[in-house]
Amino acid sequence: MRTVAVLGGGIGGLATSYYLCKSPQITKVIVLESSSRLGGWLWSTRRSDGAVFEHGPRGIRPAGAVGRNTLNMVEDLGLAAELLPITYSHVAAKNRYLYVKGKLHRMPSGISGLLRTVPPFSRPLLLSVAKEILVKKSKKDDESIHSFVSRRLGQELADIAVDSLCRGVFAGDCRKLSVRSCFPPLYNAEQHRGSLTLGMLLGSGPSPVVVSGPLAQRSLKESWAQWSLKRGVESLPESISDYLQQSGKVELHRDAAVQRICPSPAGWKIHLENGVVTADHIFSALPAKALSSALPSSCQPLIQELQDIATVTVAVVNLEYDGSILPVTGFGHLLPSSEDPALLGVVYDSVPFPEHNRSDGQTTRLTVMMGGAWFQEEFGPPEMVTEERLLERATDAVSFHLGVNSSPCWSLVSVHRDCIPQYYEGHHRRVESMRSFIKKNELPLSLVGACYDGVSVNDVIFSGRTAVQELLGA
Ligand SMILES: Cc1cc2nc3c(=O)[nH]c(=O)nc-3n(C[C@H](O)[C@H](O)[C@H](O)COP(=O)(O)OP(=O)(O)OC[C@H]3O[C@@H](n4cnc5c(N)ncnc54)[C@H](O)[C@@H]3O)c2cc1C
Numbered sequence: 523m524r525t526v527a528v529l530g531g532g533i534g535g536l537a538t539s540y541y542l543c544k545s546p547q548i549t550k551v552i553v554l555e556s557s558s559r560l561g562g563w564l565w566s567t568r569r570s571d572g573a574v575f576e577h578g579p580r581g582i583r584p585a586g587a588v589g590r591n592t593l594n595m596v597e598d599l600g601l602a603a604e605l606l607p608i609t610y611s612h613v614a615a616k617n618r619y620l621y622v623k624g625k626l627h628r629m630p631s632g633i634s635g636l637l638r639t640v641p642p643f644s645r646p647l648l649l650s651v652a653k654e655i656l657v658k659k660s661k662k663d664d665e666s667i668h669s670f671v672s673r674r675l676g677q678e679l680a681d682i683a684v685d686s687l688c689r690g691v692f693a694g695d696c697r698k699l700s701v702r703s704c705f706p707p708l709y710n711a712e713q714h715r716g717s718l719t720l721g722m723l724l725g726s727g728p729s730p731v732v733v734s735g736p737l738a739q740r741s742l743k744e745s746w747a748q749w750s751l752k753r754g755v756e757s758l759p760e761s762i763s764d765y766l767q768q769s770g771k772v773e774l775h776r777d778a779a780v781q782r783i784c785p786s787p788a789g790w791k792i793h794l795e796n797g798v799v800t801a802d803h804i805f806s807a808l809p810a811k812a813l814s815s816a817l818p819s820s821c822q823p824l825i826q827e828l829q830d831i832a833t834v835t836v837a838v839v840n841l842e843y844d845g846s847i848l849p850v851t852g853f854g855h856l857l858p859s860s861e862d863p864a865l866l867g868v869v870y871d872s873v874p875f876p877e878h879n880r881s882d883g884q885t886t887r888l889t890v891m892m893g894g895a896w897f898q899e900e901f902g903p904p905e906m907v908t909e910e911r912l913l914e915r916a917t918d919a920v921s922f923h924l925g926v927n928s929s930p931c932w933s934l935v936s937v938h939r940d941c942i943p944q945y946y947e948g949h950h951r952r953v954e955s956m957r958s959f960i961k962k963n964e965l966p967l968s969l970v971g972a973c974y975d976g977v978s979v980n981d982v983i984f985s986g987r988t989a990v991q992e993l994l995g996a
């Protein structure tokens with residue numbers, strides 16, 4: 523393998539390039555990114571007074587094989603000294619809230635949370651968990667998350683807890699999202715152990731083998747629940763991009779939108795606005811729809827399947843208030859869709875990461891997230907909604923939910939168009955079918971990024987590593 527093109531300079535494309543760079547089989551990597559900034563949704567605003575505001579992910583989980591893999595990369599990039607870990611004993615890890623029927627409720631945790639009746643739930647969770655062991659295994663090859671959880675744990679948990687959780691991870695509707703693709707450990711626990719409870723106790727199936735480097739070992743020893751970076755999570759793509767530049771193997775092209783890709787005897791011809799690039803193999807880390815529009819008509823079933831992967835738009839409103847204004851302390855709160863469809867949740871950023879507050883004086887940073895699967899019905903087309911309307915909706919939520927009556931001293935409104943892919947029921951079949959089309963037609967193409975095998979930063983990085991390994995061997 524000689525020259526490889528990586529389409530898209532989000533974390534998926536950068537991570538893929540990082541793993542490609544490590545291989546002696548690769549002589550040249552060409553990264554093509556349409557915008558003027560690398561990193562995609564890993565996007566941090568750094569103010570001159572030291573404050574950091576995240577517009578995308580704000581905390582990354584160290585747990586599991588994919589979490590360890592990211593920490594190995596962080597260590598290799600020399601970013602360990604920049605880490606801001608929070609442990610499981612931190613209030614931001616212990617306290618998460620649900621806003622239900624006009625009140626904030628701490629989500630039940632620990633043994634006492636299982637044994638007691640904890641509002642907004644009407645009975646102890648232990649009863650649902652105990653009955654769950656007796657529920658028969660489904661014969662379906664996929665199911666919506668809501669149907670799966672109602673069947674196994676009861677409708678109340680599905681309507682409140684799981685509905686909110688899906689909004690807090692996918693900004694999506696648990697009645698449409700696939701349990702198999704969104705929460706594989708839940709699906710596997712039922713398939714392999716016949717129950718979620720037994721799956722939790724005995725393990726729900728094999729997971730990829732990733733050796734823990736010293737940093738990953740430290741995260742385990744110190745019980746890290748999540749981590750960020752001193753200058754915000756955007757430091758991760760920045761650091762990968764420095765590493766790629768220093769390797770001497772990688773050409774990073776910003777403002778280079780891929781318009782069309784055409785198979786050629788030598789591999790691919792990639793058409794940009796002003797020029798053509800050739801490559802032996804393409805790793806696409808583009809959003810599925812962008813790849814779909816770039817492919818030639820000869821790739822028809824693939825084009826349609828990429829097109830059919832839905833995405834949602836999220837409005838992210840970063841707010842800064844003078845003083846310490848929160849009535850509770852924790853990571854944040856979520857709302858079930860029955861409470862307020864458009865208002866997904868509020869992150870209390872100053873609690874997990876006070877280091878990102880401005881250096882002088884006490885402030886509180888919050889992020890209000892809105893829209894998701896309910897964006898259109900509440901706000902109409904994303905290009906029509908005004909910043910004023912979104913800001914007012916966000917500050918109203920802070921005042922109603924948290925009793926904060928002061929106005930923010932600073933705010934920033936962003937509308938992230940099509941930012942989170944939605945894995946609807948049957949997603950795994952679609953992904954399998956796309957990959958088998960590529961294989962059958964011997965297309966030198968690998969699919970990487972949030973549209974296929976997991977939306978978290980860890981999953982996306984791991985998808986880059988897996989795709990490189992599949993092409994080049996371990
Ligand atoms: C608001 C929000 C909060 C989140 N919170 C978390 C969290 O707390 N924890 C977590 O783990 N994950 C979180 N995520 C998810 C995670 O950030 C994303 O799933 C991940 O960053 C996606 O990476 P990607 O590289 O696949 O895609 P992207 O970041 O979308 O990258 C794709 C890149 O392709 C470029 N591109 C598009 N079209 C073209 C073209 N034609 N030619 C060239 N380039 C093109 C784009 O400009 C972009 O840079 C969050 C996401 C959002 C939006």
Ligand SMILES: C=Cc1c2[nH]c(c1C)Cc1[nH]c(c(CCC(=O)O)c1C)Cc1[nH]c(c(C)c1CCC(=O)O)Cc1[nH]c(c(C)c1C=C)C2
Nearest residue numbers: 583618689690691692693854855856866867868869891978
């Ligand atoms: C309110 C909307 C959102 C909030 N975060 C996201 C949205 C759409 C996006 C998001 N959050 C997480 C992930 C990664 C999942 C992973 O596997 O690591 C993504 C894409 C992490 C996450 N956030 C919450 C949970 C329960 C998780 C799963 C992992 C974990 O347990 O840490 C809860 C949560 N998210 C938001 C709020 C306000 C909130 C809870 C109080 C914001």
